Amino acid sequence: MTTNAPWQLSRRALIAGGLGIAATSLLAGCDTVTRSTDVTAINKAVALPDYVPWTGGPEPVLPKTSALMPSAFRKIPSSLVPTAKVPGDGSTLHGSVPTNSPVPPAKGSNPYWQGLDKRMGVDLDLTITPNADWGNKFATQVAGDTLGDVFTVFGTFSYLPQFLEAKAQNLTEYLSGSGIREWPYLANLPTASWKGTVFSGGIYGVPVPRGPLTTGVLHRRQDLFEELGVDPSFGSLDEFTALCREVTDQNKNRWALGSVPTNILASMLGVPNQWDEQGGKLTHMYEVDAYQDMLEVSRKLLADGLVHPDSVTAYNGKVWFVQGSAVMLQDSYSAIPGLLQQAEPGSGFAMTMAPFVGPAGAKPKPWLGDPNNAITALAAASEDRIRTVLDVLNWCASPFGTEAWMFRKFGIEGRDFEYRDGAPVLTKTGNSETALGEFPLQYFTECPLPLFYSGFPGMTDTVYESLASWLDDGITNPTYGLYSPTNSTKGPAVGTYATNAINDVLLGRAPVSSWKGVVREWRRRGGDAMRREFEEASAARAGS
Incomplete structure (x- = not known):
């Protein structure tokens, strides 16, 4: 939000106006609305998930000068960390996500998307909406109760805590404290990002982290x-x-x-x-x-x-x-x-x-900058279903250096990308199928963003030096x-x-x-x- 010129309304502010009516209508009969002005209750704290940095991948090429410094890499490691397991159970997973990139081809004509299904172990059914239309689309889905199993939630719209209490799963018993350790890639998400998921003394989402970037x-x-x-x-x-x-x-x-x-x-x-x-x-x-x-x-x-x-x-x-x-x-x-x-x-x-x-x-x-782009909420469901969805989100948060990260960003070698001077470069087909390397699955959740610029290894050092000059003073x-x-x-x-x-x-x-x-x-x-x-x-x- 802080990157806008002084006169520019943020996208999230515009979204907020569109969602107010929908949220108010949806919650009209819910007990939680009576607490809409109880500031103390709505902002009650909860034990945040433990932070357990992932150490199973390649060593960063530059030192961490600050706890906030992203891990820095100049090239893809020669050996990728294999995915431990296929996280899904073969069921359909409905999701609602925005996109800043062109909407990718539908699954039937998109082998990359089909590859995601295979690796995730789900039939990934996404409603993908361009950001310009997200507010209206989300309001329609809220009113029609069609958000699905997983849905992106931006931080400012009317009755947000009450909306989450009414429509989303309280994840506290799964993720609070040491509970997060069952999902090691989610445990790798910084504490600051989890602060954006807390409402009414509960954890009501998973971060879509961006960190200092x-x-x-x-x-x-x-x-x-x-x-x-x-x-x-x-x-x-x-x-x-x-x-x-x-x-x-x-x-x-x-x-x-x-x-x-x-x-x-x-x-x-x-x-x-x-x-x-x-x-x-x-x-x-x-x-x-x-x-x-x-x-x-x-x-x-x-x-x-x-x-x-x-x-x-x-x-x-x-x-x-x-x-x-x-x-x-x-x-x-x-x-x-x-x-x-x-x-x-x-x-x-x-x-x-x-x-x-x-x-x-x-x-x-x-x-x-704020640590998150958004948060992702899970529809209320049985314990088995919630654990399965968290398994899938854990896969989505797999970090740089893993096979899963490599596929998410670049897709199928020889079709979606090819190596040039040792660096993966998206092809024309890959740009389309992966949505310019930003397939909106990234709005489910994401790993902490690394400093890595495929084909531009010197940019890693340029960005690192820029961040190192001020990061602890921000x-x-x-x-x-x-x-x-x-x-x-x-x-x-x-x-x-x-x-x-x-x-x-x-x-x-x-x-x-x-x-x-x-x-x-x-x-x-x-x-x-x-x-x-x-x-x-x-x-x-x-x-x-």
């Missing part, structure tokens, strides 16, 4: 900087602005930035990651003076023509970056494989990441994993109000000085209530 960073077209003879480094806000001016040439369809780089500016100006917590009290980023400073800098970048002119109305930053019309792009670390894949072979495309810069020379404290959103009823029910509308006001400032329709009045209204419409509830939720989680 969700963090927004400033990607640079290193090849273009070299072609222009420009040093891409900067050590202050003024130097950054000067750099943007130096590389922008509108006559050549080239702009410095694909969008206003919120995360980069936040680090430079000391803006908190959504909320700042001090002594149990919360202050929202909108309320600090540094946020207004960030609006002024953002407004000026746009007014001076240093940002792609379509960034507000028709954002397509990844394409602009690959094509060269945006020399720098703020996006997550997890976007790197897709950017590399989009680049034209032989074009000389080369990318690096700009170091974060702190305010007035102070140590930078970047916004650390600041988290202190409300992650906590539930505020006001944020759930009013958050999308309040967010739209703030976003519209931000747009007005950035596009010159309102002065930056109007922001203080916006903040007062934001507080009145729900900001203060969210603050109180998150503070109560934090106390409940800590004191349980």
Whole structure:
């Protein structure tokens, strides 16, 4: 969520609005709805699953400088760890998942999907929905009770805890504490990710982890900087602005930035990651003076023509970056494989990441991305059925270095991929059948993302060095994993109000000085209530 430009509504916020009506209708007769404002009960803690790092695969090629550092690899190991067993029982497993990639061919014409069935031991029946349509589709499935056995759940929609209590299996007895050890690949998922699955004193899902790679960073077209003879480094806000001016040439369809780089500016100006917590009290980023400073800098970048002119109305930053019309792009670390894949072979495309810069020379404290993309819920079922589904999810979380991971990402050798210079590369068929290597099975769950870029071994070192420079200084959103009823029910509308006001400032329709009045209204419409509830939720989680 933190990779968006200041004026962009997150996809999850849009989803939240579409699901509110469906969730409210579904739960109208459920006892759990009576607890919809019981912040303490909803945020009651539970013993999280033990964290047991998996050690059965290849050794990372670079040291773990931080507990948050992903394992780093430059190549596929010559010997893969075999799958211990086929996890399924031959039954049909219905699932509902979103996708960011093109929807893959149906199973009947997709040997890769058929191979998944064989390896997983199930008849995998997926309802796959493009992200743009996910909110409406999910709402329809909720209303029709057709979500299936396993379904992706994003973190913000109305009555989320009550929805999960009514429709999902409480997994606490299976996964809490040492129980997780029955599923070693799930036990390999970090503790921070499990925090996003806890509601009403229970574990109601399995993480879809992304770890620190969700963090927004400033990607640079290193090849273009070299072609222009420009040093891409900067050590202050003024130097950054000067750099943007130096590389922008509108006559050549080239702009410095694909969008206003919120995360980069936040680090430079000391803006908190959504909320700042001090002594149990919360202050929202909108309320600090540094946020207004960030609006002024953002407004000026746009007014001076240093940002792609379509960034507000028709954002397509990844394409602009690959094509060269945006020399720098703020996006997550997890976007790197897709950017590399989009680049034209032989074009000389080369990318690096700009170091974060702190305010007035102070140590930078970047916004650390949320640990999960989403969570996956299981429909309530018998104990045998739940254990079978968890076996399947455990297979889905098999890490880098296993046969299962290799098949999930690359499919069938000679059909979906071929080796080039020792690295697996997807074919045209493979791109289609595996959904660009991101088959939506990854929204069931996934292993902690490694630093591995097939065919680009040097990128592993580039990303590793970037992460190592700041990872232990990154600041988290202190409300992650906590539930505020006001944020759930009013958050999308309040967010739209703030976003519209931000747009007005950035596009010159309102002065930056109007922001203080916006903040007062934001507080009145729900900001203060969210603050109180998150503070109560934090106390409940800590004191349980």
